[in-house]
Amino acid sequence: MGSYKLDYLDQLESEAIHIFREVAGQFERPALLFSGGKDSIVLVHLALKAFRPGKFPFPLVHIDTGHNFQEALDFRDALAEKIGEKLIVRNVEDTIKTRGLTEQKGKLPSRNGLQTYTLLDTIEEFEFDACIGGARRDEEKARAKERIFSVRDEFGSWDPKRQRPELWNIYNGKINKGENVRVFPISNWTELDIWNYIRREKIELPSIYFAHEREVLEFDGRLVATNEFITLHDDDVVSRKVVRYRTVGDMTCTAAVESNASTLDDIINEIIATNTSERGQTRIDDRVSEAAMEDRKKNGYF
Amino acid sequence: MDILRFLTAGSVDDGKSTLIGRLLYDSKSIMVDQLEAIERSTKNKEEGRVDLALLTDGLRAEREQGITIDVAYKYFSTPKRKFIIADTPGHIQYTRNMVTGASNSDLAIILIDARHGVVEQTRRHSIIVSLLNLPHVVVAINKMDLVDFSQDKYNDIVIDYSQVAASLGLKNVTYIPISALNGDNIVEKSTAMPWYEGGSLLNVLETVEVHEDINLTEGRFPVQYVIRPQTEELPDYRGYAGKIISGIYRKGDKVVVQPAGIESTISAVEVGGQEVEEAFAPQSAVLHLADDIDVSRGDVIVKQDAPVQVAQEFEVVLCWMSNTPLVPRNKYMLQINSRNVRCVVKELEYKLNVNTLEKELSPVSAGLNDVVKATIKTASPIAFDTYKNLRANGGAILIDETSLVTVGACMITTEPQEKPFWPEI
Numbered sequence: 001m002g003s004y005k006l007d008y009l010d011q012l013e014s015e016a017i018h019i020f021r022e023v024a025g026q027f028e029r030p031a032l033l034f035s036g037g038k039d040s041i042v043l044v045h046l047a048l049k050a051f052r053p054g055k056f057p058f059p060l061v062h063i064d065t066g067h068n069f070q071e072a073l074d075f076r077d078a079l080a081e082k083i084g085e086k087l088i089v090r091n092v093e094d095t096i097k098t099r100g101l102t103e104q105k106g107k108l109p110s111r112n113g114l115q116t117y118t119l120l121d122t123i124e125e126f127e128f129d130a131c132i133g134g135a136r137r138d139e140e141k142a143r144a145k146e147r148i149f150s151v152r153d154e155f156g157s158w159d160p161k162r163q164r165p166e167l168w169n170i171y172n173g174k175i176n177k178g179e180n181v182r183v184f185p186i187s188n189w190t191e192l193d194i195w196n197y198i199r200r201e202k203i204e205l206p207s208i209y210f211a212h213e214r215e216v217l218e219f220d221g222r223l224v225a226t227n228e229f230i231t232l233h234d235d236d237v238v239s240r241k242v243v244r245y246r247t248v249g250d251m252t253c254t255a256a257v258e259s260n261a262s263t264l265d266d267i268i269n270e271i272i273a274t275n276t277s278e279r280g281q282t283r284i285d286d287r288v289s290e291a292a293m294e295d296r297k298k299n300g301y302f
Numbered sequence: 303m304d305i306l307r308f309l310t311a312g313s314v315d316d317g318k319s320t321l322i323g324r325l326l327y328d329s330k331s332i333m334v335d336q337l338e339a340i341e342r343s344t345k346n347k348e349e350g351r352v353d354l355a356l357l358t359d360g361l362r363a364e365r366e367q368g369i370t371i372d373v374a375y376k377y378f379s380t381p382k383r384k385f386i387i388a389d390t391p392g393h394i395q396y397t398r399n400m401v402t403g404a405s406n407s408d409l410a411i412i413l414i415d416a417r418h419g420v421v422e423q424t425r426r427h428s429i430i431v432s433l434l435n436l437p438h439v440v441v442a443i444n445k446m447d448l449v450d451f452s453q454d455k456y457n458d459i460v461i462d463y464s465q466v467a468a469s470l471g472l473k474n475v476t477y478i479p480i481s482a483l484n485g486d487n488i489v490e491k492s493t494a495m496p497w498y499e500g501g502s503l504l505n506v507l508e509t510v511e512v513h514e515d516i517n518l519t520e521g522r523f524p525v526q527y528v529i530r531p532q533t534e535e536l537p538d539y540r541g542y543a544g545k546i547i548s549g550i551y552r553k554g555d556k557v558v559v560q561p562a563g564i565e566s567t568i569s570a571v572e573v574g575g576q577e578v579e580e581a582f583a584p585q586s587a588v589l590h591l592a593d594d595i596d597v598s599r600g601d602v603i604v605k606q607d608a609p610v611q612v613a614q615e616f617e618v619v620l621c622w623m624s625n626t627p628l629v630p631r632n633k634y635m636l637q638i639n640s641r642n643v644r645c646v647v648k649e650l651e652y653k654l655n656v657n658t659l660e661k662e663l664s665p666v667s668a669g670l671n672d673v674v675k676a677t678i679k680t681a682s683p684i685a686f687d688t689y690k691n692l693r694a695n696g697g698a699i700l701i702d703e704t705s706l707v708t709v710g711a712c713m714i715t716t717e718p719q720e721k722p723f724w725p726e727i
Binding site: 004005006007008010011012013014015017018021022024025047049050051052053054055057121137138141144145163164165166167168169170172174175176182185188190192 | 304305373374375376377378379382386399401402405406513516526529531533536539543544547550586598601623635637638640646693697698706707708711
């Protein structure tokens with residue numbers, strides 16, 4: 001010490017911890033939305049720093065689409081067990097049955113839109129007033145304009161025109177009955193910040209983030225892991241390749257990248273050298289329209 | 303490597319979007335897929351050049367109405383710094399957005415069109431920067447290519463703006479002649495303006511000293527949450543969790559818990575779950591006190607050697623942010639850091655014209671984007687500092703009691719009263 005200067009990762013960490021504690025201080029029934037992806041794993045790590053030696057003032061909640069990678073699910077269960085915190089899992093499959101929802105058809109049927117229904121049902125079931133998520137503003141332009149405390153109505157809708165001004169480090173979490181707040185503690189982190197932090201803090205990740213051999217389908221210039229949810233045709237090009245995942249979402253809408261990066265150092269070097277954005281390279285669901293994320297958020301998506 | 307948060311003030315006409323696009327593009331923060339999307343949108347426009355302004359293009363809801371709704375945050379970094387840009391629309395009706403963006407910024411870039419010089423909008427932006435007390439200002443004189451890179455033109459604008467800066471008491475003002483469109487003096491020094499001796503814009507942003515802006519002498523620790531595990535191993539653990547907004551805290555330091563005014567001593571300091579010798583702003587930490595006293599969320603643990611003001615009535619400069627007007631005697635909630643109390647806005651002393659600095663005395667109400675001087679009375683005392691002296695503990699928001707929306711931003715102006723000197727008898 002002595003110089004009293006904080007490194008940029010320390011500054012980001014301190015800001016995120018502050019946001020976590022504001023949630024704990026302002027809400028009755030918060031939840032941490034946990035997906036098994038790297039951003040939500042970083043959230044758990046930050047929550048440990050914010051609240052230990054106490055327990056988390058919220059459960060971990062996973063909305064399982066049924067299309068998740070097994071590696072991510074195993075990791076999720078092991079992590080919850082290791083830190084001794086409560087994990088609540090709700091399944092999109094159940095919502096589809098009880099609500100009679102119609103699944104997407106086509107080659108890569110995505111449950112991305114359907115998981116909003118399960119999320120809203122889960123919020124209602126547990127009366128959650130705040131849901132903490134790992135969205136970052138550098139991911140996408142709709143996210144770039146969303147507040148750290150983002151108030152949603154009972155349909156979960158985000159209304160960009162009715163956002164509350166967010167000044168200094170003061171977060172207004174006051175809500176009326178039926179409303180809830182989505183909270184994004186790592187709003188100001190970039191993809192590279194996340195990876196640098198994971199390396200510095202030696203945070204464990206699911207194995208699929210590192211290079212491994214996998215059978216993949218080449219589809220529209222992307223590599224999609226073959227799995228039971230994808231319908232293959234005779235003219236499809238399927239091969240075994242060494243790949244890793246840059247983001248982890250549903251198997252049907254997340255693409256792998258060809259890579260030999262087997263360590264965090266390798267991954268960070270690859271990200272520094274890459275010329276494609278994280279979502280652009282790996283998210284099939286964003287390509288549908290230019291305003292895809294904006295539309296999903298208005299419908300209650302994260 | 304540290305972080306610089308800055309705000310860009312100016313309208314599309316000043317080339318603000320082009321400037322941000324240029325910084326992102328030249329620092330290689332734009333990826334191929336994002337560029338391709340822009341190129342698709344640019345195709346039907348002028349030939350050739352990619353329209354960098356489209357990089358900051360917003361939501362469909364905005365495009366449809368041809369407006370910018372809100373503050374957008376953009377990120378880029380160089381080996382020296384991580385940068386967070388608060389991109390705010392510059393038109394008069396968006397004072398509230400600029401105030402919001404400025405509240406979290408260390409530096410403001412004020413864009414001036416070299417052809418037009420200092421205009422009304424320049425003054426308005428500078429007044430807001432001064433109200434929010436930003437420690438650094440960069441005046442970027444843009445479109446130099448359209449005035450033949452004229453040194454005389456540049457000098458005239460510098461002289462004009464210096465008067466604005468002096469009248470507002472702006473600190474650390476740096477002037478840079480640029481062309482955002484062509485990249486002159488953005489990342490590299492321009493060969494078109496050999497008469498300019500300063501650094502490029504990026505060079506200035508990379509080297510401006512922001513660490514000294516953090517107050518390390520007056521200790522303020524607003525308590526956010528109390529950690530009490532109450533387990534068998536830790537039956538008596540009681541840690542006060544919060545963020546040090548100013549000052550340094552060490553074991554053994556004398557402190558006062560405000561607003562109650564109870565004295566105690568720091569018995570332990572923790573950062574990230576580890577006990578440490580000391581912690582400093584802006585670290586998040588856990589403090590332990592030697593005495594078993596009642597401390598909860600909303601209290602401020604203040605270092606005894608740097609007293610805070612504690613009062614129920616104080617004056618503020620207030621920016622109104624709601625379509626529903628502010629009417630004197632109305633009740634609101636006031637939130638300052640982690641403390642939330644009911645309050646009433648008493649009389650409005652004057653309304654400030656943000657274009658001319660003229661004061662309209664005793665206005666009957668304040669509308670959206672108005673800036674007024676007002677007196678606020680709270681239901682219980684709060685611990686605060688004068689905004690100009692300690693930004694982190696002098697800013698507060700007003701919340702409407704029924705809609706629960708944030709309706710006002712307050713900068714506290716009340717100065718500590720000199721303690722009367724009583725000669726010892």
